[in-house]
Amino acid sequence: MLDVSFQITQLLTEPLRRLTKQDSKWEWTSEQQESFDKLKNELVADRVMSYFDPNKETMLIVDASPVGLAGLLTQNGKIIAYASRSLTDVETRYSQTEKEALAIVWAIEHFHLYLYGQSFTLVSDHQPLETIFNSPKAKTPARIERWRLRLQGYNFKVQYKPGKVNAADYLSRHPTPNTSNRM
Structure with missing residues (x-):
């Protein structure tokens, strides 16, 4: 359900994404307005969004790109x-594994109110993180080891899912501006 919603969202954003191309003339037409309105309605539709229920299985989908981090908190799709x-x-100068690990730390801490005290699955498109975070004896670089220590109070398992089906991929490539220097 979640992946289908993001595929629909990508189709809806096509007229808007055309405006961001390098040689594109900026012209907001009825086509872009209609795309914007449909996208806005799609993102808040009750079949897509829901309230948090501590009794339901929780999944945190994370991703890192060369420019940003993203996290998507979901329950039942x-x-x-x-x-x-x-x-x-x-x-930006971190290795890709460090960026992906940073995405995990940032997203878990960002959604602390939902995740602390809960058992949850963390989905990443970076396969080495399964071993790094699921194996307590895994040898890791010092920076990642410090991040693992920060997350000791959380009960989660990392699950690998290929990048093509990672719903957080778009958000990591189009992040919101960083408003603080703090992780």
Whole structure:
């Protein structure tokens, strides 16, 4: 359900994405307005979004791109909340594994009120994170080890899902501006 909703969303955003191309003339027509209105309605539809229920199975989908981080909190295929942020200048120089691990730490801490005390599944499109976060004895670089220590109070398992079907992928590539220097 969630992946289908994001495929629909990508189709709806096509007229808007055309405006962002380098050689495109900026012209807001009725086609863009209609696309914007449909997209807005799609994102808040009750078949897509829902309220958090602590008794339901919770899934946190994360992704990192060269420019940003994203997290998507879901239950039963419905979105509870989503968030993204830009990487700082220093973070852009992290390895891809470090960026993906940072996405995990940032998203879990961002959705702390929903996740603390809950058992949840964390979905990532970066397969090495399954071993890094699911194996307590995994040897990791110092930075990632510190992040693992920060997350000790959370009960989660990392599950790999290929990037083509990662719903957080779009959000990580189009993040909201970073408003603070803090992770």
